[in-house]
Amino acid sequence: MINLGEELVAAYLEHIKGCEFIQQNLYTPDVQGEIDVVGINLKTKSIYVCEVAIHLVTGLMYVTDRKTNNVNKLNDKFSKDIDYANTYFSEYNKHFMLWSPIVKKSKATSKHNQMKDLEDIQQNIFQKYGVTVDLIINDKFLSCLHELREHAKKETKELKSPVLRLMQIEEYLKKHTKKGKGSSRDITYE
Numbered sequence: 001m002i003n004l005g006e007e008l009v010a011a012y013l014e015h016i017k018g019c020e021f022i023q024q025n026l027y028t029p030d031v032q033g034e035i036d037v038v039g040i041n042l043k044t045k046s047i048y049v050c051e052v053a054i055h056l057v058t059g060l061m062y063v064t065d066r067k068t069n070n071v072n073k074l075n076d077k078f079s080k081d082i083d084y085a086n087t088y089f090s091e092y093n094k095h096f097m098l099w100s101p102i103v104k105k106s107k108a109t110s111k112h113n114q115m116k117d118l119e120d121i122q123q124n125i126f127q128k129y130g131v132t133v134d135l136i137i138n139d140k141f142l143s144c145l146h147e148l149r150e151h152a153k154k155e156t157k158e159l160k161s162p163v164l165r166l167m168q169i170e171e172y173l174k175k176h177t178k179k180g181k182g183s184s185r186d187i188t189y190e
Contacts (some may be wrong), residue, residue, distance in 0.1 A: 060137075100139070
């Protein structure tokens with residue numbers, strides 16, 4: 001079954017970041033686990049290593065043993081991701097990203113504070129590796145979707161990504177119906 005979040009990220013890396021190679025659910029050889037999406041841009045010698053968390057109702061919330069565990073879960077994931085990229089792509093520019101469309105803001109005193117969790121994760125990873133995790137969340141996630149939609153709107157060839165193809169169909173249909181050429185009044189059944 002297609003993972004729509006990972007498909008969006010893969011499409012973004014290919015069409016916006018210019019990655020020639022994209023792998024979803026990359027199982028890492030040296031450590032247990034997988035990386036959600038990896039993109040490689042050979043021209044710029046860049047690798048994009050992405051974790052994708054699409055939790056629409058709860059926002060960013062990993063739960064272990066009935067306890068919210070965002071910090072431990074994502075620290076572990078990014079530590080493995082960074083070790084993998086450093087081992088196999090030492091000569092590449094490395095970009096580590098967390099993609100999550102809904103990260104809820106809470107009061108500073110709240111028991112579960114997703115934004116604070118992300119600050120802690122960024123600080124932990126920076127202290128351990130000297131690496132900044134780029135957060136593609138909330139408005140920034142939406143902005144990336146707009147970039148994909150603009151790309152789909154301008155592209156005339158059939159796009160292979162199901163997500164981009166849907167955006168492309170929507171954009172061309174909007175254009176077509178605005179011209180008055182697509183009215184259902186044009187068709188009669190007898």
